[in-house]
Amino acid sequence: MTTALFVAHTAAPSGAELATLRLVSALRDQGRLGVAMVYTEDGPMVERMRARGVETRVLRGRFDSRAMTIGSGPLRLVTGFAGLLRLGWSLGATARELGAHVVVAESSKALVMGAVAARRARVPLVWQVHDRLARDYFGRLPTLVLRLLGRLFSRGYLANSRTTLATLPVGRRPALVAYPGVELGPDLPRRDQRPPADTVVAVVGRLSPWKGQDVLLRALAATKVRPRQVFLIGGTFFDEEPYRAELERLARDLALPVTFTGHVDDPAEYLRDTDILVHSSVLPEPFGQVVVEGMHAGCAVIASTPGGPAEIVQPGVDGLLVPGGDERQLTTALDTLIGDPALRTELATAARTRAKDFDITETAHTVATFLYDIAQRNGAAGTPHSAERAPHG
Known part of the structure; x- marks a missing residue:
């Protein structure tokens, strides 16, 4: 062999x-x-x-x-x-x-x-x-x-x-x-999309400047309805610990309800409780595994372009795409999804089907x-x- x-x-x-x-x-x-x-x-x-x-x-x-x-x-x-x-x-x-x-x-x-x-x-x-x-x-x-x-x-x-x-x-x-x-496994049951004021938003990935978690926090601060909970799921590697401290200060200054989980071996449990998964990289992402994982978990997804996510998400069908680093357009996309649970449900349902392609x-x-x-x-x-x-x- x-x-x-x-x-x-x-x-x-x-x-x-x-x-x-x-x-x-x-x-x-x-x-x-x-x-x-x-x-x-x-x-x-x-x-x-x-x-x-x-x-x-x-x-x-x-x-x-x-x-x-x-x-x-x-x-x-x-x-x-x-x-x-x-x-x-x-x-x-x-x-x-x-x-x-x-x-x-x-x-x-x-x-x-x-x-x-x-x-x-x-x-x-x-x-x-x-x-x-x-x-x-x-x-x-x-x-x-x-x-x-x-x-x-x-x-x-x-x-x-x-x-x-x-x-x-x-x-x-x-x-x-x-x-x-992605190791997809069965489609596990999850709760329905929450009302706007109860929305839970998550971003999954190493805490690194090019991943754009700071862009997401500033975009969230400008939304018409702020989410009830924001999860930043990911640890720090390669001498990037100061960036986490910067994010913590930013979350406090913007009065956002952010939870830093640190590294999580399997984020599936968080994703099943998340309404909107945001991929916010400011540089083109090579692929975007977390986008597929979020889609499979039944999240409504917002991902940044250009890069791999554009090969995954069909905009308006199973997710939304925004230019990486553009806070204003990210805020607009967040407003669209936070304010419309029915649209979230529609996109998330199609996303679960699309995830099977990977x-x-x-x-x-x-x-x-x-x-x-x-x-x-x-x-x-x-x-x-x-x-x-x-x-x-």
Whole structure:
């Protein structure tokens, strides 16, 4: 059987890592592709992956996943890069030990490690890209470097949306849009949409300036009817703790009924009690997993554009779209939904149907085929699980 080795630089439960957990789990459950996972540090995702029955290793090395964050100084970047190269050499040995036929890098840092590991193990490298490879996110120089690394070492690309794919230096290399599928499960019962004055609004995501939680708070302060409760669901990572303090001050100054939940492993319980889910990113979102999760939970959704949410939400049918960072238009959309529970119900009902288009099982089917084909081109594919055919989508 063809085996894919997935590599992540962090074991913190952020959006990309949770998407990887769902994908690798679904691939394992389908049984068409052997899978294994490697992290460069211990953390919550290690035990979660192992709990799903996935072979999971932790590479021990002198590398701090925060050493190469956006905005790091030159010395930290050089030190971090050297650490990634060392880990990549060790990763190559692990890939050979596990009999991997293809290495899948789950981040830009994993790409650096994977380039070394794939060469040592003599297998192809696929870069699964969770972020737009653009200057407004990475900065000019890192974007140029990552484009070059991808072009030199990647034998294929997995992109989490058409928006992300458009930023990649694909050239003639194989590329697939593989939406970060959601583990939908059954449609659970939920309460009816509340009257305007009792409305509950939520935003789900890491507390980070580009996620635009401050934009949402200012937009809410200008609504004709303020909601009864606002949930900011998400923790802080990568030295962004000061932003939470800024949001707390803003909520107090605007006298908004905001609850900060911190990181929540599974926000489904909050979403089932939420009337309106707002996605408020000020930069184009690569995909927007929380949009799908909110739709599946039966929320009326407002999401920002451009970016991945425009590939999910059909405006006026199963949600509303507004330009990212535009407080006035966000306030208008909030006024529209807060003041009209019947419209909320109509959009939320259609949203539950639309969410089914993003089931993780469908994504896993197409990814299994893609990775098998990449390994086959390299002459590294093992015997498929089914002798009659390769995995198909």
